[in-house]
Amino acid sequence: MPLTDMSLAQLRAFSPTVREPADFDDFWRETLAEARTAADLAGEKARATRTPADTPITELIVEDLTFPGFNAEPVKAWAIRPKGREGEKLPVVVEFNGYNGGRGIVGERALWALAGYAYVFMDTRGQGSGWGTGGDTSDPHGSNAAVSGWMTRGILDPKQHFYRRVFTDAARLIDEVRTWDFIDPTRIAVTGGSQGGGIAIAAAGLSPDVWALMPDVAFLCAWEHGTDVAVSDPYQELARYLAVHREHTETVWNTAAYFDGVNFAKRITVPALFSVALMDDVVPPSTTFAGFNALASADKAIEVYAYNGHEGGQTYQWLKQAEFLAARR
Template structure:
């Protein structure tokens, strides 16, 4: 596969003009205030599993508009002392699956909250358990154009709110140290982690791995892969809707969340990644206002570093917490 994006020397300096709505902060402040005001309790039920190295709880917490959102909470078996918690967000189309799918962070000594992604969970993995009860207007198959005519209605407004409420819930979990909460995720999960970083306070670490949902105008014009190509297909039918579409997406752009984040961050990108092109990742990385590092995989596509990156994240977070 040939290189298709900017050379690394240019990526490291890439700081594009990314549209930011004047009411961005007010929009998100109002959204989060309304969802917190909707109430709802965090329900934590011990789960019976085959696992011997991890204790597991089935968690339900109030997300956007108080909607119930499912999650798994894992801790190293038998540990009673307060532990830092890693909140993980998932890739496009996947759900929280089964506890056995997500053992690395508890095996490394952390609490681990795995958030289900509303309305997803039927594309890969072991399934999801959270509905998205809110409708939207015309859209292409997938999630990126759901509610594309207005940021109030957009699918990711709900998902990003769920993510912030997951961090709120993590601070209330049994055995969680509320002052040591980190967020992570790959692809879609990386984009959600960036949104959480920009909307939450007091995080100890942010680990966006090959993140999606960044620098939309660049991505839509550069790659023919989904999910970004969903926008192309939508605009090919809804001719003349570009201004409306990109205005909505500006409320959801990881670059704009990165401008508001202050927790230490470890990004990753792959230089052959045609799903989340490296220039879109570097746009967010170079805008990030907290301490930041990025791992670059020169010969990988969207798989990025996989287990190598997870190993790096575990070591990096331990260093931050020490």
Template sequence: MALFDLPLDQLRSYRPSFPAPDDFDEFWAKTLAEAREHELDARFEPVDTGLTGVQVLDVTFSGFGGHPVKGWLILPAGAGEPLPVVVEYIGYGGGRGLPHMHLLWASAGFAHFVMDSRGQGSGGWAEGGTADPVGSGPAYPGFMTRGIEDPHDYYYRRLMTDAVRAVEAARSHPLVDAARTAVAGVSQGGGLTLAVGGLVPDLAAIAPDVPFLCDFPRAISLTDRMPYREIGGYLQARRADPAKVLRTLSYFDGVHFAARGTAPALFSTALEDQTCPPSTVFGAFNAYAGEDKSIEVYDFNGHEGGGPYQQAIQLRWLPGKLRAGRDA
């Protein structure tokens, strides 16, 4: 696929004009306060995986509404003192999968917490184990339009709340150093990374790769690729609802979370990415409030982005950020 979005020099200065709702911060403060009315109840059960270089713990914690959310905590074998932790969020449609799919960060000496995505991982590329017990009104197949007529009912209110609670669950383990917490993810995982970066004020670093859920008005009008196209498919049938839909989406836009994030940040984008167009990623990057930020650009790649090359950059970048928490 040839380049289809803005030229790179324009991307570097692009800023969306989609304002955050006046009650954005109040909405999220209330949402998280309601979630915290439920005990976190984080449980860690050892799992025999046959892996000798890591210790694997099967995690269950209380997310949005007190609903049980699954995860993995993967530790270097023999860890005896608190470690910096990378909390990872999964791409669209996938679940936490199997532990041996997640060996990178423990191999680098970090604790690694992998959050399952509620309701996902049944027809995608990695199995999930977390139900979403909340129903919704009319929706297009997928997750993008579930409850989209009201921000209180929207699917991503639940998933983003789970993502914040996952940080709290990871930090509750005695072999995790809470002061040295990073969050990371690719695509949907990158969008969740930005949300958590804007909602959790004391992170040591964030690493959103080719992030999804950014600059919704531009994304849904620029690309016809799934999952953004789910919103267009919904609006094909419900022609009177665009303003209502965009209002809901404004509470979940990575651009608005980025404007509230301050931790050191390493973004990535790819200029041939039609799934998460580069202008939507640069919209979030340019809005990011933290001064310590950088973005890797992959000129001839699509939604795979940098893949292992980006991981190699993260492996060089992240240790310095986690060595002494926010003061690194």
């Protein structure tokens, strides 16, 4: 597979023009306020719960988490932590999943807990049937006419877009994790690969006091540029939509700007470790670099996997992340 984008030198300097709505901050402030108010009004019906998971795993504490996300709607997650650490305040890693993956079967992801962290893996509403072992969270909202997938669901109105709900779920999960008595609320890191990396960037932008941001082969940055250069889905969902709905071009890009990782990155100042793969034919490397280069963080680094595709660094990158967090504990 050849390099799919610019040279590395060009990528390191790449800073595309990304639309930024004048009311970007107000839009998200109001969105999160509405979600928190909805949970307050719902009372006990929206209360988060953690119950012991049905699993043969005996050496970790594994819990099935349900928490109130967008509109106080129930969102599922796994919460896993090491045993024998009672009385300690554990650092936490919150992870978000890739496109059309779900939280899967309990215990599939345990490395962070085995490394001494509390670990939370969020289900993505409406997804979970494209690969992996399934998801458990519905998305009870409709959409305008849309291309198969999630990029164009609600694309004519930012208040109706799919990622407004998902990004709100992510921020509300961080709200919930902060309340747990066994975690250190000053050490909540966010991570994820592909779509999960894009959600992590949004979560860090919406929860500015997180400890660290660690997205891998991050999707959802520089949407308009990504659609121009990507050769495959999910960005091509937008191209197919606009090939039919020619009259909606400006509306589409104005809506997309509310969910563009570049606009969140401009507001992020926490330590950040990104990764990118130069042979990635799903998420063009220039889109990931657009998000990384826009970061306001003084403490930031990006690992480059020159000969990998969308799989990125995999466990090699996890080891880099573990070292990154250990140096900042």
